[in-house]
Amino acid sequence: MSTELTFSQIEKYAGVKTAAAGGRADILATMKTAGMRGRGGAGFPVSVKWNLAAAATGPDKFIVCNADEGEPGTFKDRLILSEYADIVFDGMTIAAIAVGAAKGILYLRGEYVYLLNDLEAVLARRREDGMLGQNAAGREGFDFDIDIRMGSGAYVCGEETALIESLEGNRGEPRNRPPFPVDTGYRGRPTVVNNVETLAWAACIFAKGAEWFNGLGTEKSVGLKLLSISGDCANPGVYEFPLGVSIADVLTAVGAENSKAVQVGGASGLCIPACQFDRKIAFEDVATGGSVIVFGADRDMLDVVDNFMEFFVEESCGQCTPCREGNEKLLEGVQMLAAGKCSMKYLKELCSLGKTMQVASKCGLGQSSPNAFLSVVEHFSDEILGRTEGSNA
Amino acid sequence: MLVTNRNILDQELQVLIDKCGSDRTALMPALQAVQRKYGFVTDFAMQKIADVLGIHPVEVHGVVSFYSFLSEKPLGRFVIRLCQTISCDMAGKDRIASQLENELGIKFGETTTDKTFTLEWANCIGLCDQGPALLVNDILWTKVTPQRVLEIIEECRARLSPHAIQGQEEHLV
Numbered sequence: 159m160s161t162e163l164t165f166s167q168i169e170k171y172a173g174v175k176t177a178a179a180g181g182r183a184d185i186l187a188t189m190k191t192a193g194m195r196g197r198g199g200a201g202f203p204v205s206v207k208w209n210l211a212a213a214a215t216g217p218d219k220f221i222v223c224n225a226d227e228g229e230p231g232t233f234k235d236r237l238i239l240s241e242y243a244d245i246v247f248d249g250m251t252i253a254a255i256a257v258g259a260a261k262g263i264l265y266l267r268g269e270y271v272y273l274l275n276d277l278e279a280v281l282a283r284r285r286e287d288g289m290l291g292q293n294a295a296g297r298e299g300f301d302f303d304i305d306i307r308m309g310s311g312a313y314v315c316g317e318e319t320a321l322i323e324s325l326e327g328n329r330g331e332p333r334n335r336p337p338f339p340v341d342t343g344y345r346g347r348p349t350v351v352n353n354v355e356t357l358a359w360a361a362c363i364f365a366k367g368a369e370w371f372n373g374l375g376t377e378k379s380v381g382l383k384l385l386s387i388s389g390d391c392a393n394p395g396v397y398e399f400p401l402g403v404s405i406a407d408v409l410t411a412v413g414a415e416n417s418k419a420v421q422v423g424g425a426s427g428l429c430i431p432a433c434q435f436d437r438k439i440a441f442e443d444v445a446t447g448g449s450v451i452v453f454g455a456d457r458d459m460l461d462v463v464d465n466f467m468e469f470f471v472e473e474s475c476g477q478c479t480p481c482r483e484g485n486e487k488l489l490e491g492v493q494m495l496a497a498g499k500c501s502m503k504y505l506k507e508l509c510s511l512g513k514t515m516q517v518a519s520k521c522g523l524g525q526s527s528p529n530a531f532l533s534v535v536e537h538f539s540d541e542i543l544g545r546t547e548g549s550n551a
Numbered sequence: 552m553l554v555t556n557r558n559i560l561d562q563e564l565q566v567l568i569d570k571c572g573s574d575r576t577a578l579m580p581a582l583q584a585v586q587r588k589y590g591f592v593t594d595f596a597m598q599k600i601a602d603v604l605g606i607h608p609v610e611v612h613g614v615v616s617f618y619s620f621l622s623e624k625p626l627g628r629f630v631i632r633l634c635q636t637i638s639c640d641m642a643g644k645d646r647i648a649s650q651l652e653n654e655l656g657i658k659f660g661e662t663t664t665d666k667t668f669t670l671e672w673a674n675c676i677g678l679c680d681q682g683p684a685l686l687v688n689d690i691l692w693t694k695v696t697p698q699r700v701l702e703i704i705e706e707c708r709a710r711l712s713p714h715a716i717q718g719q720e721e722h723l724v
Contacts, residue, residue, distance in 0.1 A: 227677055228674070228675060228677075229675070230636045230637050230638070230674070230675040230679070231636075231637065231638055231675070231679050232675075232677065232679075233677040233678060233679055233680060235677075236677045236678075267677075268583075268618075268620045269673065269676045269677060269686065270677065271689050272689045272690070272691060307579065307580070308579070308580075308583055309618075310579065310582075310583060310586075310618035310619070310620040310621050311618055311619035311620035311673070312617065312618050312619065313674060313675075324579060325576060325579070326575060326576055327575035327576050327577065327578030327579055327604075327614065328575075328614065329613055329614055329617040330617060330618070345576070386679065386680070387680070388638040388679035388680045388682070389637070389638055389641055389679075390641065394638075394679070394680035394681075395680050396680075421637075425636075425637070451637055451638060451679070457641070461640075462637060465635075465636065465637045465640050466637065468635075469636055469637075469674055469675075472674060473674060475617075
């Protein structure tokens with residue numbers, strides 16, 4: 159079940175042809191007008207990232223497409239890569255012209271290896287069509303090709319510096335930032351790392367115009383966004399909405415009006431209770447990389463947090479202490495709550511630990527892993543406190 | 552491993568290195584290829600890869616132990632990875648898990664004594680709208696019900712039977 163996606167109206171190569179007809183400066187100017195922020199979750203302005211990489215000197219630069227879609231509840235990139243792979247590669251090609259890169263890498267998560275053969279076939283066809291290789295897209299002197307590299311089952315590799323470490327043949331442990339990948343990325347060279355959806359929208363922007371894109375959404379969050387919706391709803395699937403859509407409207411579209419809560423942004427996102435369903439999905443309100451998980455009236459929110467905390471305990475890379483130890487402690491706390499053995503005083507200590515992790519962890523994983531725990535404690539304290547052994551809410 | 556098999560691995564790695572380059576960025580593709588063909592990465596393979604890439608074997612071991620799809624111990628011919636993350640959990644993954652354990656007579660994290668099946672948990676495999684979901688090697692199964700568990704296992708066994716159409720012999724590259 160999905161809504162009709164804009165991507166289905168975009169012809170392959172259309173964005174690249176428009177972009178290649180202009181020049182680097184034109185592409186950067188168009189992206190600035192479009193005003194798109196990254197679709198992976200962090201929401202960094204795309205034109206700023208491309209500009210920084212374009213300004214860096216030296217010949218070898220890299221465009222990396224982050225297809226390590228590991229956030230629980232996110233599956234839009236799987237859909238994009240299986241049905242609209244061409245416009246993703248279009249986006250990478252446009253980015254390469256803009257920053258002057260000769261090499262693109264698609265980092266595909268190990269779990270999606272079944273997409274590999276089809277993606278390789280698309281790349282082979284693009285080479286035959288002159289969209290990749292020497293003088294790609296008919297641009298004199300623009301030599302650009304794309305390789306696919308596989309991940310091997312590590313959530314943290316969705317973090318851009320961990321992804322680069324993995325490409326370089328290391329453990330997927332995030333680096334300190336700065337320096338940012340735009341000046342010191344893959345092999346120490348300037349590297350643009352963009353999400354699959356970001357690159358696909360970039361191709362749409364050149365196919366349909368920057369004004370079309372920035373006319374949609376809100377002032378601070380322009381454009382359209384794909385949401386992967388799952389959980390307790392009649393019609394789960396990938397949906398397209400303009401940013402700024404209210405959670406209530408999203409729930410109506412998927413047939414989940416009487417929900418108890420919604421997890422927006424995956425395990426690392428926020429748990430929004432029913433009384434806040436008028437909030438908007440946008441960078442200035444509830445931001446998301448695309449994951450929306452719906453909880454029906456009968457869901458035990460403690461089970462939900464337990465599942466998320468187990469996820470983070472397993473997926474923490476173990477490099478920094480707040481994340482490695484903190485997630486263990488929060489999981490232990492959830493289990494104490496479930497057994498009815500957690501005092502209010504200890505719960506407050508756990509919340510304080512969560513807030514410490516948000517500021518002290520090295521990368522986005524540890525900084526966001528306490529979010530679900532903290533928001534459930536905030537909104538559902540009546541449900542999680544004072545349980546008796548063996549019972550749930 | 553027999554010496555002849557070691558020689559084969561030597562040659563295969565050389566082909567791989569010729570394709571991916573001989574610096575450390577070739578490490579993940581090399582390990583993934585070995586994992587795919589042999590079902591795990593032996594100490595010998597780690598040593599060999601370290602030699603050809605000019606890095607210490609401990610570095611290779613550090614990478615193998617980090618990634619959940621790279622294994623140091625032999626796995627079954629079919630690795631069944633059941634998604635345990637929230638949407639599949641809410642869709643009833645526990646019943647699927649229990650039925651898988653019943654059919655195979657092993658627990659999660661174990662391999663059958665005939666080395667045919669391994670049961671493992673996976674974290675979110677991106678099929679949240681079609682859960683409970685699982686991967687058998689590279690093959691997807693969605694909306695799995697306890698009744699369909701036997702069907703999944705039978706299908707794997709059918710692929711091993713002498714009457715099955717044999718696929719091409721697997722090569723590293």
